Amino acid sequence: MIAATIPAQRPPDARLLAIDAAGQITQVSRSNFPxxxxxxxxxxxxxxxxxxxxxxxxxxxxxxxxxVRLAGxxxxxxxxxxxxSAIVFGEGTYQTPTEHRPSPPELRGGDDLRLGSLHATVxxxxxxxxxxxxxxEGSFEEIWRGLVRQGRPIQYxxxxxxxxxxxxxxxxxxxxxxxxxxxxxxxxxxxxxxxMIRRGVYFGTVTHAAGISSTGDPELxxxxxxxxxxxxxxxxxxxxxxxxxxxxxxxxxxxTVVRALEHAAETNGVLRAGEDLATQRIxxxxxxxxxxxxxxxxxxxxxxHYELLRAFVTNEGxxxxxxxxxxxxxxxxxxGDSIFVERMNVTAASVSPRNQNxxxxxxxxxxxxxxxx
Amino acid sequence: xxxxxxxxxxxxxxxATSVWNGMRVAITGGTSGLGKELALALQNxxxxxxxxxxxxxxxxxxxxxxxxxxxxxxxVSSKDDIYPIAIQFLGALGGVDVLINNASALGPVPxxxxxxxxxxxxxxxxxxxxxxxxxxxxxxxxxxxxxxxEGRHTAVLNISSDAAINPYPNWGAYGASKAALHQLxxxxxxELALQGIxxxxxxxxxxxxxLHALAVPDAxxxxxxxxxxxAREVLATLQSLxxxxxxxxxxxxxAALQ
Numbered sequence: 191m192i193a194a195t196i197p198a199q200r201p202p203d204a205r206l207l208a209i210d211a212a213g214q215i216t217q218v219s220r221s222n223f224p225x226x227x228x229x230x231x232x233x234x235x236x237x238x239x240x241x242x243x244x245x246x247x248x249x250x251x252x253x254x255x256x257x258v259r260l261a262g263x264x265x266x267x268x269x270x271x272x273x274x275s276a277i278v279f280g281e282g283t284y285q286t287p288t289e290h291r292p293s294p295p296e297l298r299g300g301d302d303l304r305l306g307s308l309h310a311t312v313x314x315x316x317x318x319x320x321x322x323x324x325x326x327e328g329s330f331e332e333i334w335r336g337l338v339r340q341g342r343p344i345q346y347x348x349x350x351x352x353x354x355x356x357x358x359x360x361x362x363x364x365x366x367x368x369x370x371x372x373x374x375x376x377x378x379x380x381x382x383x384x385x386m387i388r389r390g391v392y393f394g395t396v397t398h399a400a401g402i403s404s405t406g407d408p409e410l411x412x413x414x415x416x417x418x419x420x421x422x423x424x425x426x427x428x429x430x431x432x433x434x435x436x437x438x439x440x441x442x443x444x445x446t447v448v449r450a451l452e453h454a455a456e457t458n459g460v461l462r463a464g465e466d467l468a469t470q471r472i473x474x475x476x477x478x479x480x481x482x483x484x485x486x487x488x489x490x491x492x493x494x495h496y497e498l499l500r501a502f503v504t505n506e507g508x509x510x511x512x513x514x515x516x517x518x519x520x521x522x523x524x525x526g527d528s529i530f531v532e533r534m535n536v537t538a539a540s541v542s543p544r545n546q547n548x549x550x551x552x553x554x555x556x557x558x559x560x561x562x563x
Numbered sequence: 564x565x566x567x568x569x570x571x572x573x574x575x576x577x578x579a580t581s582v583w584n585g586m587r588v589a590i591t592g593g594t595s596g597l598g599k600e601l602a603l604a605l606q607n608x609x610x611x612x613x614x615x616x617x618x619x620x621x622x623x624x625x626x627x628x629x630x631x632x633x634x635x636x637x638x639v640s641s642k643d644d645i646y647p648i649a650i651q652f653l654g655a656l657g658g659v660d661v662l663i664n665n666a667s668a669l670g671p672v673p674x675x676x677x678x679x680x681x682x683x684x685x686x687x688x689x690x691x692x693x694x695x696x697x698x699x700x701x702x703x704x705x706x707x708x709x710x711x712x713e714g715r716h717t718a719v720l721n722i723s724s725d726a727a728i729n730p731y732p733n734w735g736a737y738g739a740s741k742a743a744l745h746q747l748x749x750x751x752x753x754e755l756a757l758q759g760i761x762x763x764x765x766x767x768x769x770x771x772x773x774l775h776a777l778a779v780p781d782a783x784x785x786x787x788x789x790x791x792x793x794a795r796e797v798l799a800t801l802q803s804l805x806x807x808x809x810x811x812x813x814x815x816x817x818a819a820l821q
Binding site: 237239241242267268271330331334335337338339354355356359360361362363364365366380383384386387388390391392393394395397423424425426 | 633706713758
């Protein structure tokens with residue numbers, strides 16, 4: 191697919207390809223996204239704002255120039271900014287494709303990193319020479335101040351112009367918690383939200399610390415997504431419960447919303463409000479308990495975002511969709527076009543539903559629905 | 564890691580004295596005059612308060628006296644400062660329920676007729692009094708809307724002036740900018756009603772503040788309202804607004820409270 195290279199969140203010519211539960215494909219102008227919704231549906235988006243998570247600085251022991259990309263955190267609490275996992279590159283900028291970036295100098299526990307006014311120590315490596323656990327010095331307010339001074343949005347070579355923070359904040363962005371934009375929400379704006387609400391569609395949010403999408407290293411990429419903290423407000427949990435009761439669809443804007451909602455319902459299919467850490471991977475084997483449809487960007491096969499779609503559609507459906515995206519020149523990456531994928535209603539099960547122990551599930555959830563997948 | 568924390572207090576408790584308790588308030592121009600008194604009064608009433616001001620020494624001085632406040636150094640008239648300010652507010656408070664756009668610029672000092680006003684002075688008044696509040700409100704809108712969806716009291720308070728309404732000679736830059744802010748507030752209040760966010764523009768009256776001293780150096784200060792009493796009045800008005808049910812978000816963003 192063609193990379194979207196201009197940081198415009200809602201380009202007027204943005205398109206959306208929709209595939210419904212029966213596998214039917216429709217293509218619409220993306221601004222007509224609300225036409226795909228029905229009264230009674232509930233739309234859930236990730237309202238995490240994007241941190242300026244790329245920090246350039248010096249590895250003190252060697253004097254080498256490095257770029258640190260914050261990649262993970264264990265809680266959304268604003269005070270919890272002392273410890274981050276981070277990908278570390280050697281010298282260079284985002285203009286060099288990530289896979290060609292040089293490695294950092296050898297990182298050892300106790301190494302000191304100077305990142306502008308921020309000061310961090312390598313606590314340990316996380317089973318990879320580029321992935322480290324960092325501990326920042328100072329009070330949490332000093333760390334926030336250092337982040338806004340020294341940090342720049344993480345970006346990749348396909349967008350040549352430097353991104354400003356506002357390029358990376360979705361219109362609904364609230365708590366700064368994401369390491370890269372939860373870009374599926376670029377589809378939204380306040381006029382669309384108003385229109386949805388007036389049409390009887392419900393809207394809620396989760397806050398999910400969306401992690402980085404690419405590390406430049408196949409071994410590390412295979413570990414994505416890393417663990418991500420999220421918070422589901424009680425008001426959102428209530429909207430989802432009520433959608434179930436009236437048979438409305440739960441539509442997730444973005445893969446992070448799917449991950450948060452499905453993680454919070456993992457135990458017994460009931461969505462729990464509150465903060466937790468999403469650790470699971472979603473793919474072909476996943477039985478979706480909450481989400482009926484996803485709005486996402488277009489993604490290259492093999493990425494974790496793409497693999498997540500297999501929980502919604504069969505391999506054949508996905509191949510069909512991909513062929514259409516290719517044929518019609520859809521643009522990919524965070525500023526690209528979008529897809530709307532409804533969970534497929536397939537009777538010929540390619541995977542039978544199973545619980546966490548791998549035992550077959552029978553009628554364990556959603557009694558009002560046909561068995562899916 | 565904090566798991567399944569207790570949900571924050573919702574607005575079912577309509578005890579007027581508790582409306583500020585636990586509320587997360589961000590104030591611009593927090594080191595002097597009305598802004599400082601608002602910060603102190605809100606903090607005393609149990610709110611979590613973060614403020615921004617330009618002068619680092621003054622921010623630090625206020626934090627030394629009142630360490631429970633969260634101080635940010637920044638200039639709301641500068642486009643590049645807005646997101647750093649917003650991020651530090653959100654980092655300090657974990658979210659914003661009430662934003663008070665209080666920081667103001669007078670325009671030319673001493674005050675002069677419009678014909679003698681430099682374009683740059685008008686620009687600065689517009690940057691500080693209109694664009695700054697507009698940008699900061701936009702940057703915090705996601706957080707404000709999230710707060711409203713969760714059933715918390717949510718508002719933006721823009722500090723206005725009677726110069727927004729009355730055409731006082733020599734107050735052209737200030738008056739025109741405050742008029743713009745006033746109109747912006749009223750339109751925004753209507754547009755954000757569905758989201759449950761109230762936007763209010765309030766005239767605190769003539770106060771004995773550094774800004775007033777710049778504007779009217781020879782004023783009889785005994786005739787001016789103290790910023791403390793102006794802050795009390797402003798907060799009383801804001802409190803009645805917050806307690807009105809009109810601030811509820813549309814039920815489609817928040818299932819009916821039990």
